[in-house]
Amino acid sequence: MAYREIALEKALTFIEPGPVVLITTFDGxxxxxxxxxWIMPIDFDGxxxxxSGPWNLSFKTLLKTKQCVVCIPAENMLQTTVKIGDVSGAECDKFAHFGLKALPAKTVQAPLIAGCQACLECEVSDVISRYGFVVLHVKRIVRDSRLARGRLWHAVGDGTFTLDGKKSSCRQLMKDKLPPGL
Ligand SMILES: Cc1cc2nc3c(=O)[nH]c(=O)nc-3n(C[C@H](O)[C@H](O)[C@H](O)COP(=O)(O)O)c2cc1C
Structure with a gap:
């Protein structure tokens, strides 16, 4: 199933849960x-x-190109996601090594990864060097409706991971806090 574009307002619903994500870059x-x-939303505007930090090749590329794609792994991608985070692109071509299929994005040069729940095309809007904080702004979102709304993986921090559990709706209680589109 192909990726389809969805409304930008939906960006928050992928980032707010704090999932483990994959971030692609293209250095030219x-x-x-x-x-x-380590990922956190800071407003309702994407x-x-x-x-991160300069020990990662991706961080340096991000600062140079000011672009990336944040991909939300499908449920079956945990092992690959962890392995990707255990090797540097300075040592190998991770797309070839892990058999990832790169698809063209529209608003950035970094690629989408086929088979993810969703991909958020982003531009760097600010950098706070002291903490290695990179502020990203979502420009376009595509999702695979077959895979999206699957469960998300979360890092515990000690090498273990949890999958989302029970979901409850408190939308009525929060209706004054939810902007249109969410
Ligand atoms: C589960 C997991 C989570 C990670 N989270 C972060 C993170 O939030 N920030 C970071 O700088 N590195 C994180 N890493 C490490 C990078 O993904 C790793 O250094 C990566 O291989 C860098 O690749 P590059 O040099 O090709 O950019 C994480 C690794 C794993 C396995």
Whole structure:
């Protein structure tokens, strides 16, 4: 099933749960991808923060190109997601090594990864160097309706991971806090 574009307002619903994500970059010659679990939304307008640092090739490429794609792994991608975060693109071509299929994005040069729940095309809107915070702004979202709304993986921080559990709706209680589109 192909990716289909969805409304930008939906960005928050992928980032607010704090899932483990894959972030792709393109340095002008080669695609690369890293794993990120330090991720947090900061407004309702599609801005969120990741924390990283110059020891990662992706961080340097992000600062240089000001673009990336944040991919939300499908449920069956945990092992690959962790392995991607255990090697640097400085040592190997991770797309080839992990058999990832790169698809063209529309608003950025970094690629989408086939088989994810959704991919958020992003531009870097700010960097807070002291903490390695990169503020990203979502420009376009595509999702695979077959896979999206699957469960998300979360890092515990000690090498273990949890999948989303029970879901409850408190939308009525929060209706004054929810902007249109959410
Ligand atoms: C589960 C997991 C979560 C990770 N989360 C982060 C993170 O939030 N920030 C970060 O800088 N690195 C994180 N990493 C490490 C990077 O993904 C790793 O250094 C990556 O291989 C960098 O690749 P690159 O040099 O090709 O950019 C994580 C790794 C794993 C396995």
């Amino acid at each position: 010659k080669k695609n690369n991808v890293m794993t990120i679990s 801005h969120f923060v990741i924390a």
